[in-house]
Amino acid sequence: MKKFLIPLALFIVLAVFLAVGLSRDPSEIPSPLINKPAPAFVLPQLSDPQRSFKSDEMRGKVWLLNVWATWCVACRYEHPVLLDLARTGIVPIYGLDYKDERRDALALLDQLGDPYTLVLSDEDGGVGIDYGVYAVPETFVIDRNGIIRYKQIGPITEEVLQKKIIPLVKELQK
Amino acid sequence: MRRASLLLALMLWLLSAPLALANEAQPVAEDPELEKRVLALAENFRCMQCQNETLAASHAPLAVDLRQKMREMMRAGKSDEEITAFMTDRWGDYVLFRPPVKLTTYLLWFGPFLLLAAGVVVQYLYLKRRRERLREAPLSESERKRVEALLGDGLKGDGA
Numbered sequence: 001m002k003k004f005l006i007p008l009a010l011f012i013v014l015a016v017f018l019a020v021g022l023s024r025d026p027s028e029i030p031s032p033l034i035n036k037p038a039p040a041f042v043l044p045q046l047s048d049p050q051r052s053f054k055s056d057e058m059r060g061k062v063w064l065l066n067v068w069a070t071w072c073v074a075c076r077y078e079h080p081v082l083l084d085l086a087r088t089g090i091v092p093i094y095g096l097d098y099k100d101e102r103r104d105a106l107a108l109l110d111q112l113g114d115p116y117t118l119v120l121s122d123e124d125g126g127v128g129i130d131y132g133v134y135a136v137p138e139t140f141v142i143d144r145n146g147i148i149r150y151k152q153i154g155p156i157t158e159e160v161l162q163k164k165i166i167p168l169v170k171e172l173q174k
Numbered sequence: 175m176r177r178a179s180l181l182l183a184l185m186l187w188l189l190s191a192p193l194a195l196a197n198e199a200q201p202v203a204e205d206p207e208l209e210k211r212v213l214a215l216a217e218n219f220r221c222m223q224c225q226n227e228t229l230a231a232s233h234a235p236l237a238v239d240l241r242q243k244m245r246e247m248m249r250a251g252k253s254d255e256e257i258t259a260f261m262t263d264r265w266g267d268y269v270l271f272r273p274p275v276k277l278t279t280y281l282l283w284f285g286p287f288l289l290l291a292a293g294v295v296v297q298y299l300y301l302k303r304r305r306e307r308l309r310e311a312p313l314s315e316s317e318r319k320r321v322e323a324l325l326g327d328g329l330k331g332d333g334a
Contacts, residue, residue, distance in 0.1 A: 026225070032266040099235065125239050132264035134222030134236055 031132055031151045038065070038142045039130035046097050046105055046119035053120050058094075058142065062172045064165075065140040066116070066156075067096045067128060070104040072136045078155035079112050085161060086115035091169045095119035098128045098136055141165060143172045212244050215254050219261055220269050228271065 033039075038055065045051045066082065068075040086093055095116040097105045102121060109119070122128055131140065141150040150168055152160060216230035223234035229241065240261075247257050261269045273279050313321065 029222075029266065029268045032263060125236075129236075129239065129243060129264065132222075134265070 028153050031148075031153075033132055033140075033148050034151060036148060038140065038146050038148045039127070040146075041120075041127045041130065043096075043120040043122060043127060046095070046102060046121050049102070049121065053118060055146075059146055060144050062091055062144060062169055063117075063142055064091055064093045064169075065096055065131075065142060066093055067098050067131070067133050067136050067138045067140075069098045069100040069136055070108045071100065072098075074155045075137045076112075078137050079115070081156050081158055081161055082115035083113050084158075085156075085165075090166060091173075092117040096122050096127060096131075098122050098133060099125040139165075141168055141172070208245060208248055211248060211254075212241055215257060216241055216244060218258070218271055220265075220271055222265055222269065 040055050042052050042054050045053055066078075068078070082093060085091070093116050095118070097119050099122065102123075105119070105121075109116075120127075125133075131138070135153050137155055139152040139156055140148050143149050149172060150164065152165070156165065213230045217228050219229035219240075221227045221229045221232035221234055221237045223236045224232050227234075227237075229237050243260075244257055247260065252260075258270070267273045267279070273282065275283050
């Protein structure tokens, strides 16, 4: 009986490890930026490149920074979810148009609707690097003190929005 | 004569065209020493876009940008350690192919040795028990008689 139990126990341990390993998404890496100050930046606005935007202006507000681009296919899936969120007016969404052509970006927002309070152009991707962006779309939830509280890697789904982002934003706005 | 010189000018111009094109790639080859240092250090970093490629080998746009960033940092006199810190500040230890030895990575670094030690102990115990089982025990008197009787019967049976 004992002889039979040991391999069984080993098998169960192995199976648990495999199950956990297989159910995790290897492309999602915990960001070291969580609970750290959001890197400050100054960028031109997409709608009017003559005007710039300083991230410091957001002090005292909870806001979302959504990294997107017209060449990013997954961003299209996310777009309607962002439009829904924008309609509720719960939290301002700032877009970071990452390594993109200004004209394409404006055309896309014109065609599909614009969920953003403001869109900033990160043409050379420098701000993206500071935010550790590697899989567009990515979304950062930034609190009143300019601390990054959450990072969504990949598109925001309706489920993520309802279960994580909205509750967190409401909590941070209290 | 005039035509010949014109032809010559045209030929020279045609020859110089590829040279002009070749010049465009210069930013990379500009400083071979720096480039060597960039690639050697980038060998240690994971390309976050393709994950199993090094930053040195990857053609992903992010990898190209980051190598450019490394070049700029090196030109600005940053050390390899400072550049490594720049990378881990943004992507964590995951960006390193050789994770640092620290509390959270002890299991990763020493786990295999732990398994090896456990294997040695198990093997030792197994061999010890096996040796004990194989130790020859002399037959008792009644056992010997029984063996002889059985063997004797067998021989008789064979002979018949």
